[in-house]
Amino acid sequence: MSWVDRFAETIMAYSRPVIAVMLVLTVVAGAGAGTIEQSSDLGQFQSDTTESEKLEYVEANFSTGPNNTTVAQVIVRGDNVLTRDSQLETLRLQQSFRENETIDRTLVDDRPTIGVANLLAIASITGEQQRELAATAAEFEAVNATVREERGALEERRAELNATQRELRAALDTLHEEPSASPRAQFDAVAANSSVELDDTQYATFNESAQLRRNAENESQIAAASRLGTQGVLADEYQDLERRSEDLESQADRLEELGGQLAEQQAALENATSPTLQEQIDAVESMNATEYERALDTVLGEESAGQLSGLAFMPTNYEAGSTSSNATMLMVTHQSEGGGGRGGTASDAVVDAQLAMQSIANEDVAGDGSSVIVFGGGVMSQEIENSMGDSLAIVGPLALLFVVVALLVAYRDLLDILLGLFGIVAVLVWTFGFMGWAGIDFNQMFIAVPVLLIGLSIDYAIHIFMRHREQRQHGGAYGDDDARGSMRVALAGVGIALVLVTATTAIGFLSNLTSPVPPIQDFGIVSAVGITAALLVFGTLVPALKVELDERLENRGFDRRKRAFGTGGGRFSQLLSTGSTAARRVPIVVILVAALVSAGGAYGATQVDTSFDQEDFIAEDPPEWTSTLPGPLEPSDYSMKENLAFVNRNFVREDSQAQILVEGTVTDPETVRRLSEAEREAADSDVAVPLSSDEADVQSPLRTMQRVAAENESFNATLTAADTDGDGVPDRNVEQVYDELFAVAPDEAAGVIHRTQDGDYEAVRMVVSTSGAAAMSDVTTEMQAIADGLDGNGLEATATGQTILFDIVQEQLMDTVIESLLITLVAVFVFLMVAYRLTKGSATLGAVTLLPVVFSVSWILGTMALLEIPFNVMTGMITSLTVGLGVAYSIHMSERYSLELERTGSVWEAMSRTVTGTGGALLGSAATTVGGFGVLVVAILPPLQQFGIITGMTIIYAFLASVLVLPSLLVVWTKYLGPDVSFDAPSDSSAVATASDGGQVTAASNDQDGT
Incomplete structure (x- = not known):
C-alpha cells in the first residue's frame, strides 16, 4: 500500500477526530486575522537600493522648513480666478479651513495657507506702509x-x-x-x-x-x-x-x-507680511480698481520677485502680467505628525483634514462657476484605501456568487455546494490568519488573494468530489462504492495529483521571493501558504465532513449518488473528446500548430511594457451600473486620477521632484563650478517643469546664495569678494561663503547644504521639479546623466527622489518577470521529472506534462502585447502564476492518463477516460476559476482589473493546452518513450473510467460499465 493509500485510509478511518483537529487548527490560525493592518503606502514597494538610502540621507540631513510637514495643493478653477471677487472667495475659503477644528489642528503655525490672494493682500497692506x-x-x-x-x-x-x-x-x-x-x-x-x-x-x-x-x-x-x-x-x-x-x-x-x-x-x-486673514480680506475689499491692478502687477508682473512673487502659484502656461487665468493654486501646509504623505500615504489626521477641506471647498464654491481640487497625500491615500475596500466589497461577493452558480451547474447538489463554500472560507481563514501572525500588511496586491484562493480551492473540491462521484457511480474491484469507501479511493486516486499540483503551484508562488520588491515577496509567501492550506482543508477536513454527512443522510433514506460532471455522454463529453480525437488522428499537426502559435506569443512578449506609477493605484470613477448596488457595496466617488492629470498638465506638483545628492569635497571651488554647470543642465532638461516665469524650478546652493545676496547686503559683500571673475560663482573662500550663508539665512542654507554638528560641510543637494507627465525613465536618465557629470574627483553624486525610486521598481518588475519565470520553469521541471521518475518510472513524463504550460506562457504574453497590458505589480507575476496554475491542469491530465493507461493497457481507452473524466473536472474547475478571476474586471483598481483579465486568460489557455495539446503530446510520448501498450482503435463497449481499482480491469467493473 502506497503512502497516499495509507493517508486516505487514515482520514476515512478517523474522520471525526480529523474534523475536530482541523476545526481547532482553523480557529487558532484564524485568530491572527484580527491583527492584520492595511497599508496603501507605495513606498513599501521600494527595495533597499543606493538611491533609496541616499533619499533617506537627504531627508535626515537637509531641511527646507518645519519637520514632519506635508503640503496639499488646493487648485481653484474658473473662467477667471484673478478677479478681486474670486480672490476674496479664496481668502474666505482659507478662513473656513481655519475655522474647522479638524483642519485647523493639523495646520502649521507659520503661514499655514498661502496663495496669490494672500500676496495681493500683503501687497496692499504693505504698499501704504x-x-x-x-x-x-x-x-x-x-x-x-x-x-x-x-x-x-x-x-x-x-x-x-x-x-x-x-x-x-x-x-x-x-x-x-x-x-x-x-x-x-x-x-x-x-x-x-x-x-x-x-x-x-x-x-x-x-x-x-x-x-x-x-x-x-x-x-x-x-x-x-x-x-x-x-x-x-x-x-x-x-x-x-x-x-x-x-x-x-x-x-x-x-x-x-x-x-x-x-x-x-x-x-x-x-509684521504686515503675516496679517490675519480678516485683515487680508479687509485689505483686498478696500482696494479700488487701480489699486487692485497695481497690486496684481506687483505680485504677478514680469518684475515680481522675492516674497511677493506669486508666479509659483500660477499654471505653468500663465503669462506673467496677465490679469486673467482659469486656475490658481493655494498651498496648505499640514503638521503631519511623522507621516509626510510620501508615496500616497498620510497620517489619519491629515487624511481627515484634507477630506474636510474638499468638502468645505465643494460647499463654498458650489454654484458660482468655480470648482476646487484638493490634491494631497491625504486625499490620495483615502482614495487608494477606499478603492481597496470597494474592490473587495464588490469582487468578493461576486466571486462567491459566480462560484455558487458554477457549482450549481457542476454539482447540482446543495450539500456539496455548501461544503465547497465552507472549505473556501476555511482556506481564507487560514491564509489571512497567517498574514496576521506573520505581521504582513494587507495592501493593494492582496485583494487578488481571496479570488486566487477561491479559484484554486474550488479546483481541489471539484477534483475530489467528481472523482468521488465517479467511484460511487461505477464502483470498483472491491466494491468500494459506499460513501466512505468511494472517498477513500477518490483521495488515493487524486492524492498524488493534488500534492504535485500544490507543490508546483507553491513553487510558482515562491519564485517571487527572488523579486527585490517586498510586497511581491509577501504575495508569493501568502499565496503559497494559502494553496497549502487548500490542500490540507480539501484533502482532510472537507472529505471527512462529506462522508460523515453523506452517511447520515443515506441512513435516513436519501440517495447521495451523483453523476460526475462531463461523464455520461452529451455535448460536454463530445467537446472534451476533441483533444483525444485530434491526438488519435493528427498529433504532430496539433503539436506543430501549438508551437507555431507559441512562437508568435514569444515575439509578442518582447513588446510588453513595464509600469509602476502612482497613477496605476488610483481608481477611475466607477461605471454607472455600480450606483445600483446595495448600500454597503456601492463604491465611493473617485476624482483623484482626473485631478492628477489636470495638475500634471498645469502645475508643478509638490511630490514630483528629482534630487541630486553630492557628497565629498563640497567646499572646493571646482565643486561649486561643476555644480553651476549641473544646475544649468538641470534647468535646460526636457523633464524639468518651467514656472510661469519661464524659469525651471531648481533649488541649489548657488541659487540660494544668489537669492539671499539680493536681499542681504552683508552676504552680498561676502559673495562678491569670493567671486573674483564676476560670473556669480564663488571661486575662493567657499567655506567662508557657506559660513556667512548659514549666519544670515540658516533655514535656506540647511535646505541645500548639509553642515555637521562639528561645522564641517559634508554634502550639498540640488532639487529639480519635474513634470508630472514626464516618463519616469526619462527623468531617471536625465538626472543620472547630470549626476554622472558631477561624480568623481573627490565627489560622489547620486540621482534620487520618488520618481527615480519608482522607476527602479519598474525595472525590478521586469527582472521579477524574467527571474521568476526561469526559476519556476526550472524548479517545476526538476520537480516533475523527479516526481514522475519516482512514481511512474519515467522522468520524461514530467517534461511532457510541463510543455503545454510553456506554450500557455507564451500565449498569455502574446495576449498581453495584443491588449497592451503592461507588467505591473500584479501582472508582473503572471508568468510564474501561469506555470504554477497551468501545471495543475496538466498534472491532473497526465496523472489520470498514466493511471488509466496502467489499468486498461490501451492508449485510446486511457485517453478517452482521461479527457471525459478528468477533463470534465478540469472544465468545471476552469470555469469557476476563470469566473472567479473574471470578477476582478469590476474591481476599482486598474491593476486588479488587468490582473483579472490576464489570469482568467491564463486559466483558459492552461485548460485548452491540457485538453487539446497535451493529449497529442502524451500520445507521442507513449509511442516513443512510454510503456508498451496497445494503440488499437477503442471499442464501443469499453469499460468506463473509474477512479482506481488496483490497476486491473475486472469482470465486476466491466459488468458495471455495461449497465
Whole structure:
C-alpha cells in the first residue's frame, strides 16, 4: 500500500477526530486575522537600493522648513480666478479651513495657507506702509545730513573763536610787558591772522581791556582785564555759537524721533507680511480698481520677485502680467505628525483634514462657476484605501456568487455546494490568519488573494468530489462504492495529483521571493501558504465532513449518488473528446500548430511594457451600473486620477521632484563650478517643469546664495569678494561663503547644504521639479546623466527622489518577470521529472506534462502585447502564476492518463477516460476559476482589473493546452518513450473510467460499465 493509500485510509478511518483537529487548527490560525493592518503606502514597494538610502540621507540631513510637514495643493478653477471677487472667495475659503477644528489642528503655525490672494493682500497692506516708511526715511536722511553739516560747522567755528581768543590774550600780555607797544597794532595783527572778522567796536573793547591790564594792581584785576580783552571782544560771536548749538540740539532730538519712528514703521512692515486673514480680506475689499491692478502687477508682473512673487502659484502656461487665468493654486501646509504623505500615504489626521477641506471647498464654491481640487497625500491615500475596500466589497461577493452558480451547474447538489463554500472560507481563514501572525500588511496586491484562493480551492473540491462521484457511480474491484469507501479511493486516486499540483503551484508562488520588491515577496509567501492550506482543508477536513454527512443522510433514506460532471455522454463529453480525437488522428499537426502559435506569443512578449506609477493605484470613477448596488457595496466617488492629470498638465506638483545628492569635497571651488554647470543642465532638461516665469524650478546652493545676496547686503559683500571673475560663482573662500550663508539665512542654507554638528560641510543637494507627465525613465536618465557629470574627483553624486525610486521598481518588475519565470520553469521541471521518475518510472513524463504550460506562457504574453497590458505589480507575476496554475491542469491530465493507461493497457481507452473524466473536472474547475478571476474586471483598481483579465486568460489557455495539446503530446510520448501498450482503435463497449481499482480491469467493473 502506497503512502497516499495509507493517508486516505487514515482520514476515512478517523474522520471525526480529523474534523475536530482541523476545526481547532482553523480557529487558532484564524485568530491572527484580527491583527492584520492595511497599508496603501507605495513606498513599501521600494527595495533597499543606493538611491533609496541616499533619499533617506537627504531627508535626515537637509531641511527646507518645519519637520514632519506635508503640503496639499488646493487648485481653484474658473473662467477667471484673478478677479478681486474670486480672490476674496479664496481668502474666505482659507478662513473656513481655519475655522474647522479638524483642519485647523493639523495646520502649521507659520503661514499655514498661502496663495496669490494672500500676496495681493500683503501687497496692499504693505504698499501704504512702504510709502510712509519711504517718506520717513527721506526726512530722516535730510535731517541727519543737516545735523552732520551743522555739527561740523559749529566745531569749526568754535575752533576759530578759541584760536582768536588765544591770540588776543597773547596781545594783551605783550601790551603789559611792553608799555610802548600800540594796542591798535596788536589788535590789527590779531585781526590779520584770524578767520574771525574783528571790527572797531571790538577794538574799543580790546583797547579798554589793554588799559585795564596795564593799570591792574592785582591778579583779580589782571584776570578781569584778560576776560574783557578776549571773551568780551568775542562775546557776540560766542553768543551766536551758543544759539546755533541750541538749534543743533533741537535737530538732533528730531533725528532721534525720526529714527524711532523709522524703526517702528520697519517693524510694522515686517509684521504686515503675516496679517490675519480678516485683515487680508479687509485689505483686498478696500482696494479700488487701480489699486487692485497695481497690486496684481506687483505680485504677478514680469518684475515680481522675492516674497511677493506669486508666479509659483500660477499654471505653468500663465503669462506673467496677465490679469486673467482659469486656475490658481493655494498651498496648505499640514503638521503631519511623522507621516509626510510620501508615496500616497498620510497620517489619519491629515487624511481627515484634507477630506474636510474638499468638502468645505465643494460647499463654498458650489454654484458660482468655480470648482476646487484638493490634491494631497491625504486625499490620495483615502482614495487608494477606499478603492481597496470597494474592490473587495464588490469582487468578493461576486466571486462567491459566480462560484455558487458554477457549482450549481457542476454539482447540482446543495450539500456539496455548501461544503465547497465552507472549505473556501476555511482556506481564507487560514491564509489571512497567517498574514496576521506573520505581521504582513494587507495592501493593494492582496485583494487578488481571496479570488486566487477561491479559484484554486474550488479546483481541489471539484477534483475530489467528481472523482468521488465517479467511484460511487461505477464502483470498483472491491466494491468500494459506499460513501466512505468511494472517498477513500477518490483521495488515493487524486492524492498524488493534488500534492504535485500544490507543490508546483507553491513553487510558482515562491519564485517571487527572488523579486527585490517586498510586497511581491509577501504575495508569493501568502499565496503559497494559502494553496497549502487548500490542500490540507480539501484533502482532510472537507472529505471527512462529506462522508460523515453523506452517511447520515443515506441512513435516513436519501440517495447521495451523483453523476460526475462531463461523464455520461452529451455535448460536454463530445467537446472534451476533441483533444483525444485530434491526438488519435493528427498529433504532430496539433503539436506543430501549438508551437507555431507559441512562437508568435514569444515575439509578442518582447513588446510588453513595464509600469509602476502612482497613477496605476488610483481608481477611475466607477461605471454607472455600480450606483445600483446595495448600500454597503456601492463604491465611493473617485476624482483623484482626473485631478492628477489636470495638475500634471498645469502645475508643478509638490511630490514630483528629482534630487541630486553630492557628497565629498563640497567646499572646493571646482565643486561649486561643476555644480553651476549641473544646475544649468538641470534647468535646460526636457523633464524639468518651467514656472510661469519661464524659469525651471531648481533649488541649489548657488541659487540660494544668489537669492539671499539680493536681499542681504552683508552676504552680498561676502559673495562678491569670493567671486573674483564676476560670473556669480564663488571661486575662493567657499567655506567662508557657506559660513556667512548659514549666519544670515540658516533655514535656506540647511535646505541645500548639509553642515555637521562639528561645522564641517559634508554634502550639498540640488532639487529639480519635474513634470508630472514626464516618463519616469526619462527623468531617471536625465538626472543620472547630470549626476554622472558631477561624480568623481573627490565627489560622489547620486540621482534620487520618488520618481527615480519608482522607476527602479519598474525595472525590478521586469527582472521579477524574467527571474521568476526561469526559476519556476526550472524548479517545476526538476520537480516533475523527479516526481514522475519516482512514481511512474519515467522522468520524461514530467517534461511532457510541463510543455503545454510553456506554450500557455507564451500565449498569455502574446495576449498581453495584443491588449497592451503592461507588467505591473500584479501582472508582473503572471508568468510564474501561469506555470504554477497551468501545471495543475496538466498534472491532473497526465496523472489520470498514466493511471488509466496502467489499468486498461490501451492508449485510446486511457485517453478517452482521461479527457471525459478528468477533463470534465478540469472544465468545471476552469470555469469557476476563470469566473472567479473574471470578477476582478469590476474591481476599482486598474491593476486588479488587468490582473483579472490576464489570469482568467491564463486559466483558459492552461485548460485548452491540457485538453487539446497535451493529449497529442502524451500520445507521442507513449509511442516513443512510454510503456508498451496497445494503440488499437477503442471499442464501443469499453469499460468506463473509474477512479482506481488496483490497476486491473475486472469482470465486476466491466459488468458495471455495461449497465
